[in-house]
Ligand SMILES: Nc1ncnc2c1ncn2[C@@H]1O[C@H](COP(=O)(O)OP(=O)(O)OP(=O)(O)O)[C@@H](O)[C@H]1O
């Protein structure tokens with residue numbers, strides 16, 4: 043066996059335990075990486091790969107980074123799909139005999155990247171976990187930074203996928219035995235597979251109970267959730283393994299059922315552009331962006347949740363609407379509360395950092411400054427007319443004690459770190475006050491010492507300085523060296539002078555330094571005591587933060603309503619939707635000069651349950667569809683809506699589908715995606731749902747597409763014998779004939795006016811179908827060259843004739859335009875010859891009187907004249 047240094051032996055021992063992480067091995071002021079880790083990290087981080095020592099006769103690859111700059115390096119490695127195990131020196135090198143003890147203190151993973159990256163204030167950072175049981179799936183998710191921890195169970199795999207879409211976890215834990223890692227739908231997530239040996243259901247339950255500090259999961263209402271408990275336990279166990287601490291603020295888990303909320307699948311949320319636009323994937327241009335007038339980070343995050351989970355409970359929705367209404371009407375209330383909200387920091391995350399033991403002095407100051415505004419908010423809300431706001435006022439804990447602890451203990455000007463003291467207020471602790479006196483006295487002593495030495499030696503520019511190498515020293519310039527007394531001990535020669543120490547100076551130095559050291563240590567201890575005291579109250583702080591978030595969202599919705607002229611919707615249990623002068627919340631704001639044209643919509647369960655909407659390209663069909671869906675969604679989160687009046691019969695699910703949207707990333711063809719999504723509507727829609735179909739069927743050949751569109755429309759109309767409210771925009775004009783066979787179908791079109799060669803978009807939805815698409819006119823507007831437009835017009839005409847010409851060529855190819863190479867001979871009857879030919883063929887001459895024959899011949903002549911050939 044080759045020689046191996048003790049350090050390397052220690053390294054290899056630790057590395058063995060963390061084979062799947064990059065090990066950051068602390069050496070003094072650096073983190074060093076070795077072997078394969080060094081190769082990988084140096085490449086990702088763009089730092090030099092060197093070597094240190096040898097192992098089995100080969101050089102050991104090594105790279106290193108300074109520990110004070112580690113955060114950004116860690117963040118980059120994690121972003122590249124790595125985990126980072128941070129190994130620190132866990133004893134003071136001065137005290138240790140032989141090699142310093144080292145241990146991994148934390149493993150940084152995508153879902154626990156709390157300090158290394160600027161966390162986006164508006165987003166939660168979730169880790170989620172899915173576990174499979176015989177008849178269902180369990181899903182848990184947790185935000186370590188706020189302590190939110192929720193669990194659910196669903197029976198269908200599809201629901202898991204949709205729910206994961208809403209949660210959008212940074213990291214997804216799966217259990218090896220479930221074999222879910224091969225599911226294609228999960229390929230976009232960062233997966234972490236917990237292996238069989240380290241995890242099983244019994245362990246999950248034990249770990250969970252232990253974390254929650256309970257002997258029975260019944261108190262959280264999750265004892266029946268077998269798969270849910272496994273999923274939740276997996277998260278806790280993974281956290282304990284990676285964080286090396288028990289997160290104190292995770293003391294409850296909240297069960298929920300997706301059925302308590304409006305069902306919004308991934309495709310719908312994407313199509314409605316709730317959080318991201320489809321093309322740019324930006325936040326601007328989304329419903330969230332329009333509604334987000336919140337003033338606190340937790341308010342912003344809660345609004346996201348409200349949009350992702352609209353309500354289906356009439357009473358709760360009305361409660362929220364009443365609160366928004368009150369905030370909207372009562373300007374004093376709204377402005378008063380919002381002024382206070384504006385001063386409140388991220389209470390949830392401050393609380394999380396306190397509980398995780400990572401709060402800085404500044405964090406506590408921010409906490410205190412936030413708490414300071416709670417009584418004023420409470421007082422404002424107490425007088426409100428809304429019962430929801432009054433309930434919040436009642437429940438709001440103003441955390442007076444926490445405020446006092448910080449106020450009394452922490453200095454207003456406390457620094458960011460605890461390294462240098464200056465954190466704890468004077469008068470807070472007697473012992474500390476003494477030490478502070480001593481350090482201050484020491485400084486006075488030095489000033490005095492300088493004056494005395496100057497007088498005694500006559501050296502006017504004698505001064506005392508301090509450095510880390512030899513502490514306090516006396517500095518004398520070259521010119522005055524002759525006057526230096528003999529008891530000065532020379533320490534260092536400089537270009538311009540020399541440095542000395544004396545015994546007195548060293549004695550005092552010891553006293554000052556030890557006082558300062560003790561002071562810093564004591565401050566750290568006192569700070570930690572305050573922090574722990576607050577951490578013990580984390581549940582109260584969390585509840586307060588949650589209430590403040592609610593107030594923030596409600597007041598923000600009122601602000602938006604006022605700003606954009608929204609009105610309060612009526613929500614009832616009918617199956618109707620009636621919107622007067624509805625607008626699209628996003629597009630109306632995007633149109634600056636041009637004014638948005640409002641539209642009325644009525645859907646009921648008697649005569650017009652399904653609207654077939656036709657109209658030219660660019661007319662505004664998709665806009666109307668989306669605006670109806672958005673208005674319904676807004677109403678059910680408790681927001682006012684962009685309409686003069688809206689009456690919404692409660693909707694349990696919204697399905698929004700756009701034909702032929704590309705999904706190449708997921709490796710499915712456009713048409714396949716479209717059909718998958720349509721299939722899911724047919725399976726999941728109920729008579730209470732709202733279905734928005736935008737050109738479904740267009741991703742395939744015309745006849746196939748039309749047939750599918752028709753059949754889907756029929757199926758929705760006949761759903762459970764009562765049908766489902768549906769808006770169907772289409773360019774298949776044939777669909778307008780559905781009214782003749784299905785009783786609750788109505789045709790509408792978005793009106794345009796043709797003026798000379800141009801079309802004018804009126805943007806008005808009017809009854810009746812259309813028979814033209816004006817696609818070519820729109821193409822002209824879009825800047826397609828005129829020659830191409832002309833040719834397209836000609837082809838269109840050909841198409842509207844018959845399939846083949848008399849020469850057997852495809853009719854589409856014919857041309858009359860100059861320069862055409864097509865040498866198709868046009869016969870006497872021009873393009874309408876076939877119709878005429880068929881006409882003649884079908885005549886039964888032998889049964890006709892001469893007069894009848896003449897009349898028929900006259901008709902033919904007129905027909906030919908009309909066609910102008
Ligand atoms: N009510 C309206 N008022 C003002 N502008 C509107 C209105 N509706 C739509 N628009 C404008 O017209 C554009 C096109 O609308 P939209 O995409 O809804 O048309 P479309 O009928 O679905 O067209 P296509 O058939 O090509 O899909 C919108 O981006 C918007 O700028």
Ligand SMILES: [Mg+2]
Nearest residue numbers: 663664665736
């Ligand atoms: Mg459209």
